[in-house]
Amino acid sequence: MQRTTEVFAPASVGNAGIGFDIMGFALSAPGDVVVVRPGNRPGLRIVRITGDGGSLSLDPARNTAGLAALRLLEHVGACGLGIEMELHKRMPIGSGLGSSAASAVAGAFGINEYLGRPLEKRALLPFALEGEYLASGGMHADNVAPCLLGGFLLVRDHTTLDLHKLPVPAGLHATVMYPHVKVLTREAREILRPEVPMASFVRQTANLGAFIIGMYESDISLLSRSLEDNVIEPQRAGLIPHFHALKAAAMGAGALGCSISGSGPSVFALSAGPTIAGEVAEAMRRVMHDHGVPFDCFISTVNEEGAAPYSS
Ligand code: HSE
Secondary structure (H helix, E strand, O other): OOOEEEEEEEEEEOHHHHHHOOOEEEEEEEEEEEEEEEEOOEEEEEEEEEEOOOOOOOOHHHHHHHHHHHHHHHOOOOOEEEEEEEEEEEOOOOOOHHHHHHHHHHHHHHHHOOOOOOOHHHHHHHHHHOOOHHHOOOOOOHHHHHHOOOOOOEEEEEEOEEEEEEEEOOOOOEEEEEEEEOOHHHHHOOOOOOOOHHHHHHHHHHHHHHHHHHOOOOOHHHHHHHHOEEEEEEEEHOOOOOOOHHHHHHHHHOOOOEEEOOOOOEEEEEEEEEHHHHHHHHHHHHHHOOOOOOOOEEEEEEOOOOOEEEOO
C-alpha cells in the first residue's frame, strides 16, 4: 500500500522578459503543496483545496492539479486506484507567478512520487502542460518547465521536450513585486497583437541571443543591456498598476533589468546580488505604498531543484 506523499511546486517567472512563452525560471517561494494518499474508493478524488478562496473546482477534470494527475494515471494504467488528493494553494492565483503551472506540476509530480516514480521527472512535463492548458488556454512551458525541473530554462520545443537549462551567474537574485490585482493569462494573451513588426522582431531576437550569452559568460553588463522586452511588455504594461513607476524605481535602485512576470500583474527585476535585490524591493515597495496599492514582494535566487518532496 502506498504511503501519504506531500510535494511542493514553486512559483516561477515566465517569459523572463524577452523569452515570450519560451524562457522562465523557478523561484524558491512561494509555491503549492499537494498531498496524495490512498482513497477508499476507485478513482482520483480531490478532497480538499485551501488558499483558493473557493475559486477552484474539486472535480479533477476541471482542476489543473487534478487534470495533470488524471492524465498521468491514465498513462501509467492506474486510473482504477483509489486516491485522495489535497491541493494547498500557497501562492496567489492570477498573479503572473505561474500559479496554475505550480498546481499542475504538483499534481503530476505528487502522483508520480506516490506511485514510486514510474516516470522520470522530465517525462512528467506533458502531463503538467495539459493541466496548465486547462487554466491558460495555451500550450507554453515557460512556467511549467522551470517549476518542474528548476533552474533558468529555455524551451526550444515543448512537444519534443527540447529544453535547455541556462547557467545562472553567481549571486543573481530576482525581486518580484506582486500588486494585488488579478490578471488572467487567458485574457492577457487575448490583447496581444498577432503580428510582430519586423524591427521589433530583430531587436527582440538580438536581445534574447545576447541575454543567453550573458548567462553563459556571467556577463552582468550584457545581461543588463539585453533584458529589454520591446514586443510584449509595451502591450501589457497597462494591465499593471504603476508599471512604469515600478520599473523606473527598480532600475534606479540598481536592477539589471525589470519586466513583467508571465502575463502579470507581477513585475520582476534581476539584480547582481542580494543587497541590490533588497534595495530594488524597497524602491518598488515605496511605489506601491505611495499609490496605496496592496502588494506582496518576494526576493529569491533561482531555484535549481524545482518540484520536490515536502514535509509539513
Ligand atoms: N508566457 C505566458 C504569457 C505566461 O505571457 O502569456 C505563462 O506561461
